[in-house]
Amino acid sequence: MQVTIDKRALRAQIRAKRDRFFATSSTPIEPPxxxxxxxxxxxxxxxYIPVGSEADPHHLAAAARAACCRLAxxxxxxxxxxxxxxxxxxxxxxxxxxYGLSQPPSDAPEVKPDIILTPMLAFDAxxxxxxxxxxxxxxxxxxxxDAWRIGVAWSVQxxxxxxxxxxxxxxxxxxxxxxxxPRP
Numbered sequence: 001m002q003v004t005i006d007k008r009a010l011r012a013q014i015r016a017k018r019d020r021f022f023a024t025s026s027t028p029i030e031p032p033x034x035x036x037x038x039x040x041x042x043x044x045x046x047x048y049i050p051v052g053s054e055a056d057p058h059h060l061a062a063a064a065r066a067a068c069c070r071l072a073x074x075x076x077x078x079x080x081x082x083x084x085x086x087x088x089x090x091x092x093x094x095x096x097x098x099y100g101l102s103q104p105p106s107d108a109p110e111v112k113p114d115i116i117l118t119p120m121l122a123f124d125a126x127x128x129x130x131x132x133x134x135x136x137x138x139x140x141x142x143x144x145x146d147a148w149r150i151g152v153a154w155s156v157q158x159x160x161x162x163x164x165x166x167x168x169x170x171x172x173x174x175x176x177x178x179x180x181x182p183r184p
Contacts, residue, residue, distance in 0.1 A: 007130070007133065007163065008133075010122070010130065010159075010162075011121050011122075011130065011132070011133065014121045014122045014130070014157060014159070015053075015121060017156050017157070018053045018054075018121070018154055018156060018157055019052070019053045021053070021154050021156045022052075022053035022154070023053075025154070025177070027177040028056070028058075028059055028177070029055055029056060029057065029059060029060065029152060029175055029176065029177050030059050030177075031059055031060050031062075031063035031175075032175060032179050032180035033180075034173065034180040034182065035060065035063065035150070035173075035175060035180065036063060036067070038115060038148060039063060039064050039067035039069055039115075040067065040069070041067065041068035041069065042068065042069070042070070043064075043067075043069045043070070043114040043115060044069065044070045044071075044072055044085075044111045044112060044113050044114050044115075045061065045064040045069045045070070045071055045072070045113070045114065045115045045117065046071075046072045046073065046074065046085045046111075046113045046115070046116045046117060047060065047061040047064070047071060047072070047073060047088075047117045048073060048074055048101075048117065048118075048119050049073065049094065049101070049102040049103075050119065051099065051100050051101065051119075054119045054152075055119065055152045055153050055154050055157075055176070055177075057117045057119075057152045060117055060152065060175065061090075061117070064115075065090070069115075070087065070111065071087070071088045071089075071090070072085040072086055072087050072088050072104075072111045072113060073085070073086060073088045073094075073102075073103050073104055074086075074101065074103060074136070074140075075097065075103045075104060075106065075108070076097050076098045076099065076101055076103065076136060077097070077098065077106070078098070079134055082136070082139050082140070082143065083136040083137070083139065083140055084110050085110065085111050085112075085113050085116075085140070086103070086104040086105075086106075086108035086109065086110055086111065087104065087108050087109040087110075087111050088104050088108070092104065092108075093105075099132075112144065113140075113144055113147045114147055114148065115147060115148040115150060116137075116140065116141070116144065116147050116148065116149055116150065117150055117152050118137055118149060118150060118151045118152060118171065119131075119151075119152060119153075120137075120151050120152075120153055120157065121157065122153075122157050122158070122159045122162060123151055123153060123157060123158055123159070123162070123171065123174050124158065124159055124160065124161050124162045125158075125160075125184065126170060126183075126184065127151070127170045127171040127172070127173070127174060127181070127183045127184075128162045128164050128168060128170050128171075129151055129162070129168075129170075129171055130159075130162050138167055138168060138169070141169040142167065142169070145169070148172050148173075149169065149170075149171045149172050150171060150172060150173050150174070150175060151171045151173070151174040151175070152174070152175050152176075153174055153175075153176055154176060154177060155176040155177060155178045157176075158174075158176075170183060171183065
């Protein structure tokens, strides 16, 4: 007998757990040695500006910048249009995008990522991820299959198991405040 998991209920449950953790923890997510070993001059690393209680990749982006990597942020317009990754200079002004995202203006240069730092709601031991449900990162992973998919999350976002769809691509690793979790 196959058990059906209500993704909407799971998202609400994990979001509440993440919110509680975020409200009581001030532990930053630091770049682990395994990430630093991946960073090479000229690589393009996409990061994101956290919304609400999302894990903050600021220190990871700073490590990429220190390694002379180019940085980019996601740019979202509508649900039907795939997310693009646009070049980002930390001193450039960002604009407000859909879902409360802070993103580069639409005329910033589009880039091809080598490493995609990915926000999420949940992950499991197989490094499957549960996102917000709009499929933006799933489509980006399919568009850039050779890019390293690295989730950024709080340790409390790990669950025993997640339902997956045919189009889901597991992450290569997850970084939490506790460190680097590689794909088994």
